[in-house]
Amino acid sequence: MPPEQDLPLTSRGGAEVICHRPAGPVTIRRFLGEAAALARRLPASGHAVNLCADRYRMLLGFAAALLRGHPTLLNADPSPHRLQALAAAYPGTYLLADTPIATALPLVPVGEEQAVDGLGEPPRIPAGRVVAIAFTSGSTGQPTAHPKPWGALVAAALAAAERFGLRPEDGPPSSVLATVPPQHMYGFETTIMLPLQAALACHAGEAFFPSDVLDALDALPPRRLLVTTPLHLRALLAEGRRPAPLSAVISATAPLAMSMAEAVERDWGVPMLEIYGASEAGSMASRRTAFEPDWLPYRGIRMGQGEVEVPGLGAVPLADATEPAPGGRFRLLGRRADLVKLGGRRASLAELNRLLAEVEGVEDGVFVAPEDIERNPAARLSAYVVAPGRSAEEILSALRLRLEPVFLPRPLVLVPALPRNGLGKLTQAALAELRMAAAGP
Amino acid sequence: MPDGTTTSTISATGLLPQELEVAQLIVSALSLEVAPEEIEPEAPLFHDGLGLDSIDALELALAISKAYEVKLRSDDERNHRIFASLRSLTAHIEKHRAR
Structure with missing residues (x-):
């Protein structure tokens, strides 16, 4: 897409639900009003480090920073050392947080916001504008920054919505529960970008222990999607309690053992999907692990030799070696x-x-x-x-x-x-x- | 919790019997290199103290669930109160365990 093209913050209707909070569902209309209110409290310029653990507040902070034209730094590490390093690298760094934090940096607490009117239509953002920056740890210990233009994030969200049946025309809206933080690229794509761009609402609260996850799934409306990692899945399977009916389980961040993929398919009776992604490129492909050895790229993704062509990003180097497989798929040969x-x-x-x-x-x-x-x-x-x-x-x-x-x-x-x-x-x-x-x- | 003043201590760090039992569970579930009776009852389990992390929290939650049928939850302020120390974790288990 042309970088000068404007894409809306959300294409969803005002009455649709973007997030499930303990107090009840939050509509797009209310979310936009509250984001506008928070935006008024932000500094005139700068970079936002959004540390919010509550996903709704993370969403509010991200949208408010977007409204002011500030990129969000995707960092979950609240250590003074890390925050100072970010402040040194990015002018006007300020923090958005929903729990108290001792810091010398400018801090904007995110709490219960009073919605303001007058936003009207959702704002439109230039596709080429960098709205988020992801970080990888890097072998030297110095984090590497990966800027994310708005157009790339929207294209990835729409491609994921198509892949996982989350478009408005695919049926009733879904709800997603994630065990990964929204500051990680995988959690950001699935629980911040998808609720803005697909027919899906995120669960706001923290879900970490198996009991948290199972109880939170019980409380969510049907068409539930569980976004998690092999680590959490292992604990969930050991718990022995069958979760509320799910439409799919998605795993990423580490290879999923075949035995676990089969256990989820068999014991929970639900498709166990795996996403292939990297912080540099975002999500690129998926597969149903128990049945498909090869990965099907998202729409617009083109796998090359040692690199991948990503809509809105261009060519991104890949750490993994791949080879073409039948049906437009590819096989992962491993990290170079x-x-x-x-x-x-x-x-x-x-x-x-x-x-x-x-x-x-x-x-x-x-x-x-x-x-x-x-x-x-x-x-x-x-x-x-x-x-x-x-x-x-x-x-x-x-x-x-x-x-x-x-x-x-x-x-x-x-x-x-x-x-x-x-x-x-x-x-x-x-x-x-x-x-x-x-x-x- | 039984009356600690009448229970003889059986470890160098002054662990009560229930605390020693939970300490043994922690050491075996997480394969720690430390002896159960050497765990300081009031020292933090995470970060500075025993140096546990979020993976250990998941493993420990599993072990506690199996041994005591006590389910840990994030809204229990997981890293702050219950996991603050061996003593606070034991107190939480004693309070909620199936009888």
Whole structure:
């Protein structure tokens, strides 16, 4: 789309519901009035760090900043160190928060806003304007910024709505419950952008523990969508209580084990979908994991060699290697940096992890390359595996059928859980600790 | 909670029997390298104290649910009050556990 084209903040009707709060549903009309009220309290210019945990307040803050032309910095880390770093990099940085926070930066508390009238039609925003900035941690520890033009976010939301049946013409409106924070790109796309652009309302409250998630789903109206991660899914499945009827479960941030995808399909009787995305490019593709090995790109997404063409963003480098698959789909070959070479043979750690996840009884697992892999010809991979009730020997036997012998892990260490972070990812630091622990005293 | 003044302490850090039981649950559920009886009853479980994180919170919620049929919730002000220390977590479990 041309960058000078204006796209509305929301294309939804004033009486439609954008968010379910404990006090009741909030309509688009009221939301726009309250966002206009909050916008009046913002500084004249600057960048907004929106720390709100309540999704409705996150939405209000994002819209209010948009109305004033301020980009929102997608950061959930309230540590003074991180906030000062953002303030140093972005002129006029101020905070939007719904809980008390000790800070020297300008702070605009977001609470119960009194709606103001006179907004009329939803405002229109130039497609090329950067309205949000996402951050990736980066291997050096210095976060990398990824600017998001409004047109790219809207295009991604419309493509997701088409993919998941969330367009107005697809049926009654849906409601989404997410276990991921709205400041993370995955949570931002699914619980901030989708309620603005698709026939869907988000659940406002925090849902973290299995009980929270199950109770919150009970309270939501039907056509419920659960947006979550493998980590939360594992806890939810272990809880044993069947959730309220769902239209779909969506997982992202880390590869979903085949056993979990099958358990959700079987025990909950609901499609278990997976999104392939990255903070740099946003969501790019999806698949129904238990039935589809390959990923179907969103409308407008074009997978290339080492990069992806994203509407509104252009060409974005990809950390993953892909290859075309039948039906316009693609196969994920793994992270480029994850390619390992042993005994003259090449493999991707991500692919090895996928094969490991397919072994019966394996709930979670990861292959780890030793630090000296490039220089030690005798180097071996190790693997850390969560597989209650299975022995290392049994898993190794299963792996032997799937892998080149050179890639068999030495050792294969059974562990009760992997040190995944709050988004289900294994950081380099956590992997290094695993390696150290395996090396022994 | 029973009357702490009449219960003999059985750990170096002065844990009550119920606290030691919950400490054992924490150590086994999270595979910590610390001995249960060495956990300070009033020290924070998260961040500075035992150094637990949000993943541990999920694991711990599962273990507590299985052992005591007590369901933790975010609206219990999860990281602030209940998880503030071993003592506060034990008190919460004692108050809500199935009899």
